[in-house]
Amino acid sequence: MSELQVQGSEQTAVKLEVRGVAQRFDTTVALTTTSLSVREGEFIAIVGPSGCGKSTLFNIVSGILRPTEGSVLLDGKDITGEPGHVGYMLQKDLLLQWKTSLENITLGAALTRRVTEADKVQAAALATKYGLGEFLNHYPHAMSGGMRQRVALMRTLTFAKDVMLLDEPFGALDSQTRMDMQYWLLTVWAEQRSTILFVTHDVDEAIFLADRVVVMSPQPGRIRQVFDVPLPRPRHLDMLTDRVFTALKRATLELIYEREPAFTGRDEK
Amino acid sequence: MTPDSRDGERLWVRILVPVVAVGVVVGLWLALVHIYNIAPYVLPSPSATIQAIHDDWSVLWEGILLTAKEFVIGFAVGTAAGFMLAIAMAQSRWVQRALYPILIATQAVPIIAIGAALVIWLGFGLAPKVAIVALIVFFPVLVNVLDGLATVDRDTVNLARAMGASSWRIFRIVRLPATYSPMFSALKMSATFSVTGAVIGEQTASSTGGLGVYLTEQQSRLNTAGVFGDILLLAAMGVTAFALIALWEVWSTPWRRRSTAPRRHRYTPTTPSGPEESQGVSLAIASPSSHTQPAAFN
Numbered sequence: 193m194s195e196l197q198v199q200g201s202e203q204t205a206v207k208l209e210v211r212g213v214a215q216r217f218d219t220t221v222a223l224t225t226t227s228l229s230v231r232e233g234e235f236i237a238i239v240g241p242s243g244c245g246k247s248t249l250f251n252i253v254s255g256i257l258r259p260t261e262g263s264v265l266l267d268g269k270d271i272t273g274e275p276g277h278v279g280y281m282l283q284k285d286l287l288l289q290w291k292t293s294l295e296n297i298t299l300g301a302a303l304t305r306r307v308t309e310a311d312k313v314q315a316a317a318l319a320t321k322y323g324l325g326e327f328l329n330h331y332p333h334a335m336s337g338g339m340r341q342r343v344a345l346m347r348t349l350t351f352a353k354d355v356m357l358l359d360e361p362f363g364a365l366d367s368q369t370r371m372d373m374q375y376w377l378l379t380v381w382a383e384q385r386s387t388i389l390f391v392t393h394d395v396d397e398a399i400f401l402a403d404r405v406v407v408m409s410p411q412p413g414r415i416r417q418v419f420d421v422p423l424p425r426p427r428h429l430d431m432l433t434d435r436v437f438t439a440l441k442r443a444t445l446e447l448i449y450e451r452e453p454a455f456t457g458r459d460e461k
Numbered sequence: 462m463t464p465d466s467r468d469g470e471r472l473w474v475r476i477l478v479p480v481v482a483v484g485v486v487v488g489l490w491l492a493l494v495h496i497y498n499i500a501p502y503v504l505p506s507p508s509a510t511i512q513a514i515h516d517d518w519s520v521l522w523e524g525i526l527l528t529a530k531e532f533v534i535g536f537a538v539g540t541a542a543g544f545m546l547a548i549a550m551a552q553s554r555w556v557q558r559a560l561y562p563i564l565i566a567t568q569a570v571p572i573i574a575i576g577a578a579l580v581i582w583l584g585f586g587l588a589p590k591v592a593i594v595a596l597i598v599f600f601p602v603l604v605n606v607l608d609g610l611a612t613v614d615r616d617t618v619n620l621a622r623a624m625g626a627s628s629w630r631i632f633r634i635v636r637l638p639a640t641y642s643p644m645f646s647a648l649k650m651s652a653t654f655s656v657t658g659a660v661i662g663e664q665t666a667s668s669t670g671g672l673g674v675y676l677t678e679q680q681s682r683l684n685t686a687g688v689f690g691d692i693l694l695l696a697a698m699g700v701t702a703f704a705l706i707a708l709w710e711v712w713s714t715p716w717r718r719r720s721t722a723p724r725r726h727r728y729t730p731t732t733p734s735g736p737e738e739s740q741g742v743s744l745a746i747a748s749p750s751s752h753t754q755p756a757a758f759n
Contacts, residue, residue: 275625282616288617299621302634304624304630329727
């Protein structure tokens, strides 16, 4: 049931393909056979309760984890179990405390080769463009949570701008900063033409950001359904109350909370 | 962002406060000697102490050089050994489990007892004193460096791995710098105690030279001013060692005190929009007018 084909009508090339991937740890099934095709430049949001296999799927796509079955293809090339092909970012910014913003942004280069002057110039230009100009020489402890997440995204973007996996990147931020960051991310995404897989607990955030929302379920971890988000771009705040938005939100929430009808409360369904 | 308040504090204020504090201690010492009219062989006055140092300066200077040499070599050996063993222990939980109790046991043995054994093994030369100082520094460095390595987030290591980094690069860039702050704490802590170690080493394993030997000699002659002069010099040595390590710490871990990088680590753009932009990875550095954010969210 979780075999999913490209649903959209656009003819863009498939960028990333998760093909029949499954993961078992000893006897527990973390992820049942799962397939997902992601088009080039697409923004995919993944929602689901904890234990639904989101993180497992992420680790498999990023190459840190080799799946028990199946394969991951990037531009048609098998990258299963090979780290270093896609960018990766978590809720924790994971910035190195002893490095400045700029040094953190060029971390990918520092970890694999020498950081050249050209690397620095490019990183500085990118960071300046996206609002980090005054913070290039700041240490992480001297920046706010939002700014640190921007640095973390710039690090991810500089390392691999083609495909980025973002695992609840704004989960620890207050709602105001979070809104700012969502707009900011959409700007970066649109201009850099990246392909993004974005994991979140927040259904609003998922629908607001994504082209498609993938709903996952636990026990065993699997993809339940994939919704297209027919909202136009660029996205705006008033779309959060749009009827299309609320209908989608309701459908998604029903899938996530179907085993807990108490959630709907007085709602007559 | 405003710079740290430490940066803003005037230098002379930072120097004046400790100088005044030392002055107060000397003043109390002076007052004690004069008000209670204490005999010079019980507690010599500050001036008598300085005089004792002055009178015997040539001998004391030799002593300072020798004790400092023992101290510096022992300190370096102990630090290097502790650091390397910590790194080895961090590689394997089994090695750590096997070695930790043994190492703790060695710390429970009194240094003086080890001193006697060291004389038998290493003779009366430089070696036993260096060994004692090294033994004192070794353990705090080991424990603190291990703690530092343990603070490295697993996710950070995973991220580095996902970026395709080799184990060596991960160690050098991600794990090693996490040990600096705890290591400096250990070094500062053991700096003063190591001076004591050098003195103990000299007293148990020496017949000539060093401030420790001088101390014993003056004690046996009931030359209290000489003893106090020697103590003063030992204290000065400890304070100097501490200060040098603290300076080294400030210099090598700027992120602990500053919000921005010091000039030597700072990136300053050369000529804006150099020719590098056009090569390699295209990052689409376009005009900033393409922002789609509504004004309310800027």
